[in-house]
Amino acid sequence: MSVTAPAGFAAAGRACGIKADGVFDLALVAADPPRPVAGAGVFTTNGAAAAPVRVSRAHLGATGGRVAAVVLNSGCANAATGAPGIAAAELTAAQTAAHLGVPPESVLVCSTGLIGDPLPLAPLLGGLPALVAGRGSAREDARACARAILTTDTHEKEVVIEAGGALIGGMAKGAGMIAPNMATMLCVLTTDADVAPAVLHEALAVAVGETFNQLTVDGCTSTNDSVIALASGRGPALTPEVLTEGLREACSALALELAKDAEGTTRVARITVVGARSVDDARRAARRVAESSLVKTSLFGADPYWGRIVSELGASGAAFDLDRVSVAYGGVVACAGGVAAAHDRAAAAAALAGDVVEITCDLGLGSAAATIVTCDLGHGYIDENMKTS
Amino acid sequence: MSVTAPAGFAAAGRACGIKADGVFDLALVAADPPRPVAGAGVFTTNGAAAAPVRVSRAHLGATGGRVAAVVLNSGCANAATGAPGIAAAELTAAQTAAHLGVPPESVLVCSTGLIGDPLPLAPLLGGLPALVAGRGSAREDARACARAILTTDTHEKEVVIEAGGALIGGMAKGAGMIAPNMATMLCVLTTDADVAPAVLHEALAVAVGETFNQLTVDGCTSTNDSVIALASGRGPALTPEVLTEGLREACSALALELAKDAEGTTRVARITVVGARSVDDARRAARRVAESSLVKTSLFGADPYWGRIVSELGASGAAFDLDRVSVAYGGVVACAGGVAAAHDRAAAAAALAGDVVEITCDLGLGSAAATIVTCDLGHGYIDENMKTS
Numbered sequence: 001m002s003v004t005a006p007a008g009f010a011a012a013g014r015a016c017g018i019k020a021d022g023v024f025d026l027a028l029v030a031a032d033p034p035r036p037v038a039g040a041g042v043f044t045t046n047g048a049a050a051a052p053v054r055v056s057r058a059h060l061g062a063t064g065g066r067v068a069a070v071v072l073n074s075g076c077a078n079a080a081t082g083a084p085g086i087a088a089a090e091l092t093a094a095q096t097a098a099h100l101g102v103p104p105e106s107v108l109v110c111s112t113g114l115i116g117d118p119l120p121l122a123p124l125l126g127g128l129p130a131l132v133a134g135r136g137s138a139r140e141d142a143r144a145c146a147r148a149i150l151t152t153d154t155h156e157k158e159v160v161i162e163a164g165g166a167l168i169g170g171m172a173k174g175a176g177m178i179a180p181n182m183a184t185m186l187c188v189l190t191t192d193a194d195v196a197p198a199v200l201h202e203a204l205a206v207a208v209g210e211t212f213n214q215l216t217v218d219g220c221t222s223t224n225d226s227v228i229a230l231a232s233g234r235g236p237a238l239t240p241e242v243l244t245e246g247l248r249e250a251c252s253a254l255a256l257e258l259a260k261d262a263e264g265t266t267r268v269a270r271i272t273v274v275g276a277r278s279v280d281d282a283r284r285a286a287r288r289v290a291e292s293s294l295v296k297t298s299l300f301g302a303d304p305y306w307g308r309i310v311s312e313l314g315a316s317g318a319a320f321d322l323d324r325v326s327v328a329y330g331g332v333v334a335c336a337g338g339v340a341a342a343h344d345r346a347a348a349a350a351a352l353a354g355d356v357v358e359i360t361c362d363l364g365l366g367s368a369a370a371t372i373v374t375c376d377l378g379h380g381y382i383d384e385n386m387k388t389s
Numbered sequence: 390m391s392v393t394a395p396a397g398f399a400a401a402g403r404a405c406g407i408k409a410d411g412v413f414d415l416a417l418v419a420a421d422p423p424r425p426v427a428g429a430g431v432f433t434t435n436g437a438a439a440a441p442v443r444v445s446r447a448h449l450g451a452t453g454g455r456v457a458a459v460v461l462n463s464g465c466a467n468a469a470t471g472a473p474g475i476a477a478a479e480l481t482a483a484q485t486a487a488h489l490g491v492p493p494e495s496v497l498v499c500s501t502g503l504i505g506d507p508l509p510l511a512p513l514l515g516g517l518p519a520l521v522a523g524r525g526s527a528r529e530d531a532r533a534c535a536r537a538i539l540t541t542d543t544h545e546k547e548v549v550i551e552a553g554g555a556l557i558g559g560m561a562k563g564a565g566m567i568a569p570n571m572a573t574m575l576c577v578l579t580t581d582a583d584v585a586p587a588v589l590h591e592a593l594a595v596a597v598g599e600t601f602n603q604l605t606v607d608g609c610t611s612t613n614d615s616v617i618a619l620a621s622g623r624g625p626a627l628t629p630e631v632l633t634e635g636l637r638e639a640c641s642a643l644a645l646e647l648a649k650d651a652e653g654t655t656r657v658a659r660i661t662v663v664g665a666r667s668v669d670d671a672r673r674a675a676r677r678v679a680e681s682s683l684v685k686t687s688l689f690g691a692d693p694y695w696g697r698i699v700s701e702l703g704a705s706g707a708a709f710d711l712d713r714v715s716v717a718y719g720g721v722v723a724c725a726g727g728v729a730a731a732h733d734r735a736a737a738a739a740a741l742a743g744d745v746v747e748i749t750c751d752l753g754l755g756s757a758a759a760t761i762v763t764c765d766l767g768h769g770y771i772d773e774n775m776k777t778s
Contacts, residue, residue, distance in 0.1 A: 048703025048711045048727075080699050080711065082728040115696025116729045223700050293682065293766070294774055301775030307504025310469050311612050314437025322437045322469065338437075339471040340505045377682070378775070382768055385683055386690030 002158030003029050004142040005169040006192035008037070008232025012135035013148030016127025018075035018113075018120050026127045027148035028135055029188045029230065030069035034100040037232050039067025040201035041108065042208045044225035050079030051119075052109040053226060055089040059105045065197025068102035070188050070228050071128075072110040072149050074173070078119040079111075079223040088119040095125055099132040110186045110226045112151055112173060146171035149186050152384060157257040163246025166193035166235040170250045174258030185212065185258060187227040189250060191243075192235030199240050204229045207247035211255045214283075215373045227251070259373045260355070264380020267299055269357040273313075274369040281318035281363070282370035288316035289361065289372075296377035302352040304345075306334045313361055324364030330357065391547030392418050393531040394558040395581035397426070397621025401524040402537030405516025407464035407502075407509045415516045416537035417524055418577045418619065419458035423489040426621050428456025429590035430497065431597045433614035439468030440508075441498040442615060444478040448494045454586025457491035459577050459617050460517075461499040461538050463562070467508040468500075468612040477508040484514055488521040499575045499615045501540055501562060535560035538575050541773060546646040552635025555582035555624040559639045563647030574601065574647060576616040578639060580632075581624030588629050593618045596636035600644045603672075604762045616640070648762050649744070653769025656688055658746040662702075663758040670707035671759035674752065677705035678761075685766035691741040693734075695724045702750055713753030719746065 004011050010032040018025040031037045041060050043053045060067070071092055078085050093107040100107075111119065135141060146156035150173050159170045172187035189204075208227050229247065238246070259268045271290045276282035289295055289312045298305045306327040314320050322338040330351025333341050351357060393400050399421035407414040420426045430449050432442045449456070460481055467474050482496040489496075500508065524530065535545035539562050546561045561576035578593075597616050618636065627635070648657045660679045665671035678684055683697045695716040703709050711727040719740025722730050740746060 046700060046703040047709035048699050048714075077696075080696055080724065080727055080729070082712065082726065085728075114694075115700060116694075116724065118729075223696075223703065293770070297771055297774040300771065303776050305503075305505075307466075307469055307612075310437050311435060311504060314435040314612065316436075320436035323471065325437075335469065335505065337471065338469055339474075340469070340507075377771065379768055379771055381682070382686055382689065382766065382771065385686040386767070387692050 001139050001160055002142040002146060002169045002171045003188055003190045004137040005160040006167040006190050006232060007234040008032055008192055009190045010135040010137050011141045011145035012131050013144030014127065014131055014134065017123035018073060024144065024148035025073055025075045026124065026131055027072040027145045028069060028131050029145060029190065030100060030135060031230065031232055032137060034068055034102050036063065036066035036068045036102060036106040037230055038195055038197045038200050039065050039228065039230045040197060040204045041226060041228045042205055044222060046223050048080060048223050050077050050111060050223045051081055051085035051089040052078055052111045053224060054086060055093060056108040056226065059093065059108055062105045065201060066106055067108055067230055068106035069096060069100055070108045070110060071096045072186060073124055074112050074149050074151050076113040076117050076119050077111050077115045077224050079115040081118055085119060088121050091121065092124060095128050096132065099128055108228055112149065112186055112224050115223060149173045153261050155261065157254055159250050159253045161246060161249050164236060164238045164242040166191055166238055168246045168250045170254055172254040172258060174261060185225055187254060189229040189247065191231045193231050193243060194233040194235065194237040195231045195243055199243065200229055200231050203240055203244040203247050206244050207251045210248055211251035214371060215255045215259055255373060259375050262375045264378060264384045265375040266378055266380065267355060267357060267376040269299055269359055269374050270371055271374060272360045272369065272371040273363060274360060275362040275364045275366060276368040277319040277366040279368045279370060282368045285313050285316040285318040285361065285363065286370045286372040288312045290374035293377055296374065299357060299376035300378035302349065304329055304334055304348045304352055309359065309361060310335060313363065318363065319365055320363065321365060326362045326364070328360045390528050390549055391531040391535060391558045391560045392577055392579045393526040394549040395556040395579050395621060396623040397421055397581055398579045399524040399526050400530045400534035401520050402533035403516065403520055403523065406512035407462060413533065413537035414462055414464045415513065415520055416461040416534045417458060417520050418534060418579065419489060419524060420619065420621055421526060423457055423491050425452065425455035425457045425491060425495040426619055427584055427586045427589050428454050428617065428619045429586060429593045430615060430617045431594055433611060435612050437469065437612050439466050439500060439612045440470055440474035440478040441467055441500045442613060443475060444482060445497040445615065448482065448497055451494045454590060455495055456497055456619055457495035458485060458489055459497045459499060460485045461575060462513055463501050463538050463540050465502040465506050465508050466500050466504045466613050468504040470507055474508060477510050480510065481513060484517050485521065488517055497617055501538065501575055501613050504612060538562045542650050544650065546643055548639050548642045550635060550638050553625060553627045553631040555580055555627055557635045557639045559643055561643040561647060563650060574614055576643060578618040578636065580620045582620050582632060583622040583624065583626040584620045584632055588632065589618055589620050592629055592633040592636050595633050596640045599637055600640035603760065604644045604648055644762065648764050651764045653767060653773045654764040655767055655769065656744060656746060656765040658688055658748055658763050659760055660763060661749045661758065661760040662752060663749060664751040664753045664755060665757040666708040666755040668757045668759060671757045674702050674705040674707040674750065675759045675761040677701045678750065679763035682766055685763065688746060688765035689767035691738065693718055693723055693737045693741055698748065698750060699724060702752065707752065708754055709752065710754060715751045715753065717749045
């Protein structure tokens with residue numbers, strides 16, 4: 001069900017011809033019946049933010065967080081497309097709004113695909129009437145919507161959770177270029193909770209900061225990252241705490257799905273740094289390990305070479321004393337006190353052979369901790385990314 | 390000739406049994422006749438610095454920059470080895486000093502290889518007498534020395550240049566784990582110039598900062614990076630400017646060799662950012678592009694996908710205005726004013742197909758510039774790094 005599970009939403013997904021061979025490429029999530037409801041968005045920090053990001057930010061600012069619909073396309077990022085790109089994103093929002101009978105600024109826009117190509121407006125605008133007319137609240141409507149935003153993802157990513165009597169549904173796409181401060185990822189969350197736009201925005205920002213922003217696939221921050229939340233108000237009111245926790249749970253589940261389905265990935269790892277002097281230090285150290293090409297290549301080879309991990313911790317800039325460092329694979333301590341520790345090699349190898357590898361690094365200096373989710377770097381990543389055409 | 394080209398130096402390289410099958414693994418560069426001469430070193434900034442780095446730093450501090458010899462081994466990094474590792478490095482220096490008849494603290498130590506393994510002291514110390522006794526100043530002595538420090542490098546890296554009537558010789562090893570603030574790289578430079586230790590140190594620091602530290606293979610800063618310079622004083626006195634320029638030229642030549650011979654590399658790229666608001670911005674932007682897995686994978690595929698470059702520039706944190714950005718491959722402008730520019734695709738493809746690719750990014754905001762040398766990311770890197778044993 002995902003985005004149509006909470007009361008008050010309809011969704012649709014279809015092929016409009018941006019992609020070849022009838023592959024789904026156009027998606028809609030709309031309040032049902034169509035009207036502006038509480039909405040919030042968190043977007044890429046990339047200075048080269050794409051046109052749809054710029055337009056969506058402006059619309060949210062103009063309406064004060066009142067959103068009737070999100071229209072999304074895959075197959076083109078509409079990034080590095082100049083003023084024509086902005087006009088194309090605005091036109092997409094305006095025509096979607098006209099078909100729904102809502103104000104143009106209550107529609108947000110998301111795009112994903114290659115950077116630098118002009119948005120194919122003719123097929124996109126031509127596809128809007130059928131997209132809007134065909135929307136619905138059934139499981140298959142949400143699934144079609146989730147399918148239409150995929151690029152190199154291999155399957156739809158959907159979630160539904162319950163929080164304080166309200167439902168939160170979500171869909172996301174990921175694949176490559178996933179890193180700090182949002183990823184080449186789009187995510188739309190819906191809830192029937194009754195919540196003010198400002199509260200929704202704050203809760204979303206916290207949830208994204210602790211989930212998607214703690215995920216790194218290749219350290220690349222995309223031009224198009226967007227996480228958007230809509231609240232229909234058809235269900236119970238939630239405290240900010242319950243809302244935040246619910247959004248965090250939904251985002252966390254989707255983030256793990258993104259990591260597992262990252263381009264060419266065979267293995268996901270959770271890098272946890274404990275014993276850091278500060279949370280900033282813990283995050284810096286964990287991210288350095290998680291983004292290391294050498295550590296990621298070791299993960300691909302299921303090779304417990306903890307020396308690379310110690311080296312990255314030492315290079316991270318976090319407060320560091322080699323003599324206090326330990327490294328464990330799935331609880332098997334391979335390095336203690338900064339030197340090799342006698343350990344069960346078969347157990348370490350088994351910990352590395354799983355789908356989700358747990359690596360814990362103890363800096364031995366304090367009590368702060370952080371976890372970053374990453375994935376391995378293998379031949380699949382090279383094959384998927386070496387040629388775009 | 391490399392390190393034995395300048396008057397006043399002898400060198401040796403041989404197999405002592407750290408590596409299997411008689412592969413060279415022990416090297417010596419010594420003042421000839423043996424006595425302390427002016428010496429300087431620049432070392433890794435990694436907080437997990439290896440034992441030989443710690444010992445060499447301490448020796449340079451204790452002597453005020455008087456160095457008689459450098460003893461180097463490959464096959465083991467002697468990193469993350471605790472107090473026994475420090476003792477092993479001290480013992481290596483002391484026994485080398487005894488064989489040469491010089492003070493123990495006038496000997497520096499370098500190691501390269503896997504992190505976390507104890508240094509095989511028995512073969513190393515057992516090999517020292519023959520190493521010291523067999524030293525010489527012939528071309529083959531320098532070549533054997535340069536060979537004995539290699540790990541996954543495919544060939545020796547040597548250089549000789551002339552500066553102000555003096556000679557500067559150098560040897561280096563590189564391969565993986567090469568990045569800012571030194572690399573998994575060792576480099577020994579010799580000169581017959583007559584120069585004080587403090588002047589030599591300052592010149593070396595500047596030269597390294599502008600050459601090796603502007604090279605990145607995979608963003609990983611190793612535990613063992615060391616660049617050491619010795620000056621015999623047998624030749625002319627040099628001004629600091631001439632000495633610095635000479636060391637820069639020697640280091641630059643060796644840095645390019647390191648990039649070309651990096652693990653699994655098929656292609657080297659020089660990423661130049663111009664039009665930045667400050668040199669810091671230019672370096673930050675160039676480094677972000679140079680370390681991007683997506684950009685490096687595109688280089689492997691010889692794919693002129695400039696969108697990834699624009700995205701990394703935007704994510705770099707440098708002052709940035711997308712509308713002013715241009716990107717050129719070997720002078721072929723593929724992006725101008727932040728959007729696709731009509732260009733000769735065959736010429737762009739040709740620029741990407743060469744051994745050394747020139748990529749120029751103009752931020753259009755100022756006059757500062759910087760260049761970072763990097764290499765592609767392809768299947769060879771994965772194969773070389775996925776398993777260490």
